[in-house]
Amino acid sequence: MRKLKIIGTGSYVPPKVLTNFDLEKMVDTSDEWIRGRTGVKERHIVEGNTATSDLAVEAAKDALSDAGLKAQDLDVIIIATATPDTAYPSTACWTQKGLGIKDIPVFDIGAACSGFLYGFEVAASLIATGKYNNILVSGAEVMSKVVDWEDRNTCVLFGDGAGACIVAATDGDSGILASYLGADGTIGHLLVQPAGGTRMPASHETVDKKLHTVHMQGREVFKYAVRTMGGSVAKVLKEANLTAEDIALYVPHQANLRIVEATCRRVNMPMSKTSVIIDKYGNVPASSIPLALDAANKKGKIKSGDLVLFSAFGAGFTWGAMIFKW
């Protein structure tokens, strides 16, 4: 297998900030409830006709600049998203257009909050073929356009944003030490955007019933998330013959701070090693991990040889974990 390196990371969130206090004026909620139950203080949301690829393009430019590359140097674009610009073309095609490049393979990954990890594993496999060298892997989401802003159970949780990294072939010894991906479609109904696809095409009725928005059984999802995140982390630590002590940085998907804390308790990971962004960004499905990775990287928290642990859980259900030697 060829080794791989993360040579650049990037982020973009839209400028508009929606605080918990703003939400108090929209639904029957409170800053105290949202902060206490989820850890979210504020989130960024798009305005006007801004779409997911617009955020992905900006995050990609940031990651390219960090890597010292131009868009023309990319060999593949992989965009993980649950909120595509259009059913087709893919958000990756719109991102490619926004970056002003052509003639390379580009595609989306549909694994909701686990999408970035799925995309990263695919990128590593493509690099291993020897055919591709520089791959953009990004998570990009505009949740604000698919939540029901009258449903306090869901609208307080999510935010918009994009994170990206450039994965490249290397002769060094960085790369994936252990990885694990999984899914269970039998419980998919617990978190679903029911309408707009071929099962329930858009109609006046689906719009009236708000079936194009997030429908979630939060308590059930919470339980699965804690169990699965903890189990995935334990699995990759065991596969790599490591313990939490060996890990320099933990970069989890962040649906709820309490899920992250419970996972850390299960695997003896101190919260001090965790890159937390949910307070500022909310749950930004596929973007949480690359946004949290970029935040830590730009603060200079990762050095060569460090072991970075990723873990995710999302709609599907999908999940995964990975240990990456920086």
Ligand SMILES: CC(C)(COP(=O)(O)OP(=O)(O)OC[C@H]1O[C@@H](n2cnc3c(N)ncnc32)[C@H](O)[C@@H]1OP(=O)(O)O)[C@@H](O)C(=O)NCCC(=O)NCCS
């Ligand atoms: C959604 C979630 C934050 C709810 O937290 P919780 O502690 O489980 O809360 P519950 O669902 O038990 O609801 C407790 C009460 O708070 C109420 N409540 C829900 N949202 C509220 C809000 N924004 N403000 C105030 N009260 C709220 C509920 O109506 C309920 O009231 P009731 O007891 O009178 O029925 C939590 O379940 C969660 O994070 N789930 C997982 C989300 C997730 O991971 N999603 C994406 C997967 S990647």
